[in-house]
Amino acid sequence: MATNKLSFAQKLKRRIRTTMFSAEGYEFGAITVLSIIVGVLAGYGAIGFYLGISMLLGFSFGVGEDALASAATRLPSWQIILTPVVGGLIVGQLLRFLPTRQTHSVPHVIESAALTNGEINAKDGIVSAAITLISLGSGASLGREGPVVHMGATIASVITRYLHLNPSVARTLLGCGVASAVAASFNAPIAGVFFALEVIIGHYALHTFAPIVIAAIAGTLVSRAHLGNFPAFETSQYFITSFWEFPAFFFLGIVASIVSILFMSGLNWSDKIRIHFHRIPYSLLPALAGLIIGIIALIYPEILSVGYEATSLALNGAYSFDLFVALLLAKMVATIISYGGRFGGGVFSPSLFLGAMLGGAFGILASSVFPDLASSPGLYAVVGMGAVASAVLGAPISTMLIVFEITGDYNVTIAVMIASAVASMLTSLFYERSFFLMQLANRGIRLEGGRASFLLESSKVEGHMTRDFFTVQENEPAVKARELLIAQEGGLLIVTDETGNMMGTVGFGQLPANIFEDHTTNTHAIRDYMRDISYTVKTTDPLQVALSRMDMSGDEILPVVSPGNRSTVVGLVKKLDVLNEYNRALLESQGRDRKVGRRG
Numbered sequence: 079m080a081t082n083k084l085s086f087a088q089k090l091k092r093r094i095r096t097t098m099f100s101a102e103g104y105e106f107g108a109i110t111v112l113s114i115i116v117g118v119l120a121g122y123g124a125i126g127f128y129l130g131i132s133m134l135l136g137f138s139f140g141v142g143e144d145a146l147a148s149a150a151t152r153l154p155s156w157q158i159i160l161t162p163v164v165g166g167l168i169v170g171q172l173l174r175f176l177p178t179r180q181t182h183s184v185p186h187v188i189e190s191a192a193l194t195n196g197e198i199n200a201k202d203g204i205v206s207a208a209i210t211l212i213s214l215g216s217g218a219s220l221g222r223e224g225p226v227v228h229m230g231a232t233i234a235s236v237i238t239r240y241l242h243l244n245p246s247v248a249r250t251l252l253g254c255g256v257a258s259a260v261a262a263s264f265n266a267p268i269a270g271v272f273f274a275l276e277v278i279i280g281h282y283a284l285h286t287f288a289p290i291v292i293a294a295i296a297g298t299l300v301s302r303a304h305l306g307n308f309p310a311f312e313t314s315q316y317f318i319t320s321f322w323e324f325p326a327f328f329f330l331g332i333v334a335s336i337v338s339i340l341f342m343s344g345l346n347w348s349d350k351i352r353i354h355f356h357r358i359p360y361s362l363l364p365a366l367a368g369l370i371i372g373i374i375a376l377i378y379p380e381i382l383s384v385g386y387e388a389t390s391l392a393l394n395g396a397y398s399f400d401l402f403v404a405l406l407l408a409k410m411v412a413t414i415i416s417y418g419g420r421f422g423g424g425v426f427s428p429s430l431f432l433g434a435m436l437g438g439a440f441g442i443l444a445s446s447v448f449p450d451l452a453s454s455p456g457l458y459a460v461v462g463m464g465a466v467a468s469a470v471l472g473a474p475i476s477t478m479l480i481v482f483e484i485t486g487d488y489n490v491t492i493a494v495m496i497a498s499a500v501a502s503m504l505t506s507l508f509y510e511r512s513f514f515l516m517q518l519a520n521r522g523i524r525l526e527g528g529r530a531s532f533l534l535e536s537s538k539v540e541g542h543m544t545r546d547f548f549t550v551q552e553n554e555p556a557v558k559a560r561e562l563l564i565a566q567e568g569g570l571l572i573v574t575d576e577t578g579n580m581m582g583t584v585g586f587g588q589l590p591a592n593i594f595e596d597h598t599t600n601t602h603a604i605r606d607y608m609r610d611i612s613y614t615v616k617t618t619d620p621l622q623v624a625l626s627r628m629d630m631s632g633d634e635i636l637p638v639v640s641p642g643n644r645s646t647v648v649g650l651v652k653k654l655d656v657l658n659e660y661n662r663a664l665l666e667s668q669g670r671d672r673k674v675g676r677r678g
Contacts, residue, residue, distance in 0.1 A: 109247065113289035116237060116251050117258040117296025120230035124262035124297065125304050127211065127226050134215020135383060138165070147387045150379035158217075158375050158382075162368030165216020169421060170361035172209045179360050181206040181422035183224040184277070185517040187231040187256060191278050193523070196231075196238055196248030203232030210422030213364075217382040219371055219412035223263050224424020230259030230297075231278075250286050253279045257290045258297030264310045265301055266483035270294040273476035277514070310484035311390045316457040317489050323444075323451060327461055327493045330440050331500025334465035337436050338429075338501060339509045341410055342470060345425070346516060348418025360420065367419020374412050380405055381412040385431045392434035393463070395441070395456035402439035406432055425513055429467040437462020460490050465497035469505035472512020474498045539624050540617035542659060543638045543649035549574050552581050552605040559584050559604050570635045572647045573608045579645040580637065582608035616641045617648065621656050628653045 132142035138161045141149035150158060173179045182202050190198050210225040234255030238248040253274040261270030271294045275282050279290075358366065374381055380388035388405060391397065397405070413428040441458025452458075464481040468474040481494050510516040518524070548562045549572045562571055563586055573582045588607045613627040614637045624636060638649040 109250065109289050110292060112237065112247075112251060113254045113293040114296050116230075116234045116254040117293030118300055119233045120255045120258035120293070121262040121297030121300030123229045123233060124226045124259045125301055127207070127222055127229065128263070128305070130211045131214045131222060131383070134211060135217075138216055139382075143384050143386055145387060146382055147380040147385070150375065150382060155376055158379065159369065159372030162217040162371045162375075163365050164368075165212055165218065166364030166366070166368035166419065166421065167362075168212050168216075169209050169364040170359075172205060172212070173361060173364075173420060175205045176202060176209075180420055181209050181225065183228050183424050185514045187228055187252065187278055188514055189518060189523060190231065190235070191249050191252050192280070195245035196235055196252040198228075198232045198235040198252075200232060200236050203228060203235075206422060207232075213416070213421040213423050214383050216368065217371060217375065218364075218368070218416045218421035218423055219381045219383070219385070219409065219428065220416050220421060220423020221425060221427030221429075222384055222423065223260065223426035225422060226259045226263050227256050227278075227424075230255035230257075249279065250289055253286060253290045254293030257294040260297075260480075261294040262297040262301035264480055264484050265298060265305075265308065266310070266480050267291075267294040267298040269476055269480035269483050270297065272479055273473060276476050277471065277473045277512075311386070311393050313390075313393045313460065314454070314456055315489070316454055316460065318457070318493060319453045320451045322448075323453060323493075324496065326440075326444050326448075326452070327496045328500055330437065330458065330461060331465050331497035332504060333440065334433065334436060334462055334497060334501040335469055335504035335508075337406070337410075337432060338466050338469035338505045341413075341425075341429070341432060341466075342505075342510060342513050342516060344410065344414040345417050345513065346520070348414045349517075349520070351418065363419050364421050367415050367421060370415050370419075371412050374408055378405060378408040381409045384427045385409065386427070389427075389431045389434045389463070392431075392438045392459045393456055395438060395454055395459065397435075397438060399439055399442040402435045402442065406435035406439065409435065425470060426467070429470040430463050433463035433466030434459045435462075436466060457490055457493070461493045461497045464494040465501040468498035469501040470513050472502070472506070472510075472515060474502040537621045537659065538617065539615050539619050539621060539638055539651050540649075542621060542655050543617070543651040544655075545649045547572060547647075547650045549578075549647070550584070550604055551576060552608065553603050556589060556602045556604055556607055559607070560589060563589075570637075570650060572637060572650075573604055574647075580611065580614075580639070580647050581605070582610050583637065584608045611637060614639050614644065614647075615651060616644070621659060624651050625653070625656050628656070 135142055135146055139146060139150060139153065139157070176182075183206070186198065190196055207225060207229050210222065214220060214222055231252050232255075234251040235248070238251055243251070256278050257270040257274035259270070260273045261267040264270070271287075271291050274290050274294075275287065279286060371381070392402065409428060409431050413425070416423065417425075437459040438455045440462060441452065441455030444452040444458065445455065460481060464477055467480070468477040471477060478491070478494055478498055482488065482491050510519070515524070547570070548566055550559055550562060552573050552575060559571055563569070568586060571584045572580060573584055575581050584604060584607055588609050590607070613631045613633065615624045615627060616639055618641050627636060628634065634653045635650050637647045638651050639646060640648050
């Protein structure tokens with residue numbers, strides 16, 4: 079006989095749902111409570127990630143990440159080389175548990191928010207986090223912020239799935255997990271909020287904004303309670319020496335865009351070139367990459383792991399020009415190799431590192447050319463850090479706020495804004511909007527315009543066209559066109575020749591105003607009034623193509639042809655229908671269905 083007894087977890091789940099989600103009046107309170115829960119859990123996940131990496135670094139190198147570079151100079155060569163190799167061997171075995179043989183990070187969170195209603199595979203999230211911990215704990219030259227973001231999103235997804243919440247709430251909680259993770263990682267709640275909205279969610283709707291703010295505050299409080307209230311980097315107090323420095327900040331933005339493009343191109347190249355090493359088992363690629371990283375670290379130990387110690391020293395102007403440039407190149411190569419070798423990690427910390435080295439070198443150069451006008455190289459390092467990170471991440475607003483909050487220095491904010499804006503604009507213009515979107519584009523997912531634009535790109539004209547239209551031959555009298563247009567209540571007629579091939583179109587706008595009274599006009603052939611067709615679309619074209627051609631031509635209706643026969647019209651697509659589809663997708667992406675409840 080079957081039993082109806084429920085487990086404790088099932089009873090708790092039912093109690094939560096009946097208490098918090100049974101009525102409309104509980105909506106705001108329910109989302110607020112959930113955002114706090116997600117924020118606290120993601121905050122603990124972030125500090126756990128930080129402590130876990132430090133513990134592994136202490137085991138492998140004898141010191142945490144805060145002093146890794148200086149301590150590595152005292153270690154024997156065999157230890158510096160062997161540690162990344164051993165870490166790579168372990169990572170290679172763990173990659174077997176991931177379907178794509180590669181860890182998940184920020185791009186997968188963006189994809190989840192845009193396309194899969196905030197759902198993230200928990201197993202992939204756990205395995206990716208474990209691989210990243212081992213990678214960074216053994217010296218792989220990558221960052222921890224991207225994986226932390228994915229972990230925060232995974233926590234939110236697990237809660238969403240457990241409570242069977244609807245897609246709009248799921249996406250909001252996904253943003254909560256991301257905001258808390260970033261805020262806890264950098265002790266930067268404002269930056270966490272805007273990173274989640276700018277990069278992950280893609281809009282700033284108020285009903286999404288409030289829970290994300292709450293989650294970011296919760297994550298920050300968790301971080302400060304356990305790690306203290308300190309900025310991620312300790313810097314001196316900097317001041318802009320002269321108004322005449324602003325052109326230098328502008329030029330630094332240009333140079334930062336070049337470095338960003340080279341960096342992203344190298345990462346993209348390393349990701350694609352792996353197919354040429356198909357004879358090498360993928361499980362051995364991390365160990366091979368670890369060997370190269372260890373060799374580089376013999377000369378420049380600053381490139382090991384996250385690299386925060388070296389970044390902090392750069393922000394305080396502690397390096398010479400030659401060392402700034404050398405570390406810039408060494409870190410770029412080491413990160414590209416780490417990424418191509420399938421180590422786990424992100425590009426956030428490497429971007430900050432590269433920007434700080436670039437800015438420091440630029441500041442020394444500026445000081446040598448204009449000694450009385452240039453500020454400290456440390457100030458330029460802060461500006462460069464913001465510029466490169468903005469361009470690589472495609473998040474200028476978030477990065478400006480992160481730089482401000484992690485340095486605690488408002489005096490350089492304007493300089494950071496100038497360089498970041500220039501770097502982001504030029505990188506987007508000449509390469510890609512961000513490294514994350516580039517990764518998605520490599521998989522055939524283009525989300526530059528957000529979820530709604532992607533749906534227009536993925537939806538075909540064939541599914542939104544009408545086959546209810548009239549054709550008329552070009553040699554028939556104009557009165558025939560008038561009768562058909564009246565019968566179909568306006569719109570467009572397709573004009574063909576005797577064989578049925580499309581010759582043009584005619585609508586009420588092409589017919590003379592006196593066609594209803596002037597019998598002489600009525601005897602004119604339709605060819606005298608038809609309009610040549612400037613644009614058509616194929617049934618297989620995305621709706622985005624149809625909308626673009628409508629904008630270029632000014633037409634409200636376009637003829638649709640089949641790919642195999644472009645002279646025969648098979649339907650019409652109307653701008654109103656395309657815009658309705660776009661608006662539907664836009665409202666859905668912004669979570670306008672805000673009721674908390676079960677899916678479906």
